[in-house]
Amino acid sequence: MQVLKFGGSSVANAENINKAVAIIKNKKSVTKTVVVVSALGGITDLLLKTAALAEANDESYKIILKEIEDKHLGAAQELIPVQQQSSVLSLVKKICNEVEDICNGIFLLRELSARTKDRIVSYGELLSSQIIAAKLNAAGLAAEWKDAREIIVTDSNYGMAVVDFSATNKKASTFFGASAASLFIIPGFIAADKNNITTTLGRGGSDYTAAILAAALDASVLEIWTDVSGMMTADPRLVTNVKHIPQISYQEAMELSHFGAKVIYPPTIQPVMKKGIPVWIKNTFAPEESGTVIMNEATATGTSIQGISSINHIVLLSLEGSGMVGIPGFSKDCLKHWRTHPSM
Numbered sequence: 001m002q003v004l005k006f007g008g009s010s011v012a013n014a015e016n017i018n019k020a021v022a023i024i025k026n027k028k029s030v031t032k033t034v035v036v037v038s039a040l041g042g043i044t045d046l047l048l049k050t051a052a053l054a055e056a057n058d059e060s061y062k063i064i065l066k067e068i069e070d071k072h073l074g075a076a077q078e079l080i081p082v083q084q085q086s087s088v089l090s091l092v093k094k095i096c097n098e099v100e101d102i103c104n105g106i107f108l109l110r111e112l113s114a115r116t117k118d119r120i121v122s123y124g125e126l127l128s129s130q131i132i133a134a135k136l137n138a139a140g141l142a143a144e145w146k147d148a149r150e151i152i153v154t155d156s157n158y159g160m161a162v163v164d165f166s167a168t169n170k171k172a173s174t175f176f177g178a179s180a181a182s183l184f185i186i187p188g189f190i191a192a193d194k195n196n197i198t199t200t201l202g203r204g205g206s207d208y209t210a211a212i213l214a215a216a217l218d219a220s221v222l223e224i225w226t227d228v229s230g231m232m233t234a235d236p237r238l239v240t241n242v243k244h245i246p247q248i249s250y251q252e253a254m255e256l257s258h259f260g261a262k263v264i265y266p267p268t269i270q271p272v273m274k275k276g277i278p279v280w281i282k283n284t285f286a287p288e289e290s291g292t293v294i295m296n297e298a299t300a301t302g303t304s305i306q307g308i309s310s311i312n313h314i315v316l317l318s319l320e321g322s323g324m325v326g327i328p329g330f331s332k333d334c335l336k337h338w339r340t341h342p343s344m
């Protein structure tokens, strides 16, 4: 079993989806394959914008909804031969109508809860995964689409739900064990709580979905397909003479990602590290480039530092004073106060 994940830029439009499909086609014959996909690049932000406009009672949310619908219809039309288009086009229309109904509700009530926000953003991955599944099937690669909400179980902490690994692992092995398919397409980022209410795993969470499934299924490898050829010794936008890191340990990758390296969503490492599953970071736009492998050992580079990451817009608050002695939660309250009165 292998798990491949394609991020937003890898599936941003029909041209990029075709590149992802070529990679899947190439890999598929090797073993059973689970493909996890993000929403088309930029769609999650557009869905959040739509919901925020509706909450602000601004009717222009309808314009953005139309933009979202057109983007998906256009991609489906470009990817799938005309004779096979009708079912995927009506599915896209149906999903977009559902988003519109929810936004109309938000507009009327002027209210947007974290739970509803999760529901709204879930449509990004639902749309992309259904279109890609249809494309694979049209290309003769029999692919079974499965809703991640029927496998990944979380608590009800909307926006950043915590995974219930024992329930999830059971559901994953039952489903994948029973299915005769050899290629699966799963929407990343989304999950469901015990009451089947949609939740999400945090922004960038599709990497995490892929890692959760890889660990649950004891996959031999997890490949994260993105728009860069692996991890670098520093942020190439800030530093000119960066070097490519061919191999890095789980601990180092976890540290770099926690402290600003954008290439992988930080919680991703934990589940695969526990099982010792190697994670490859590969470039959808340059698949021939070697990428970076994250595994138990780093390459012996002769230096103790593999890379340097950085985080922008950080403020260090130093609190002191006798008033805080013995008062639990003091620093949290200070932070809350500072957020609402940043000039203090």
Ligand code: ASP
Pocket (backbone or CB within 6 Å): 007, 008, 038, 039, 044, 045, 124, 188, 189, 202, 203, 204, 205, 206, 207
């Ligand atoms: N679509 C989600 C986001 O933009 C999740 C992901 O792409 O990993 O945050």
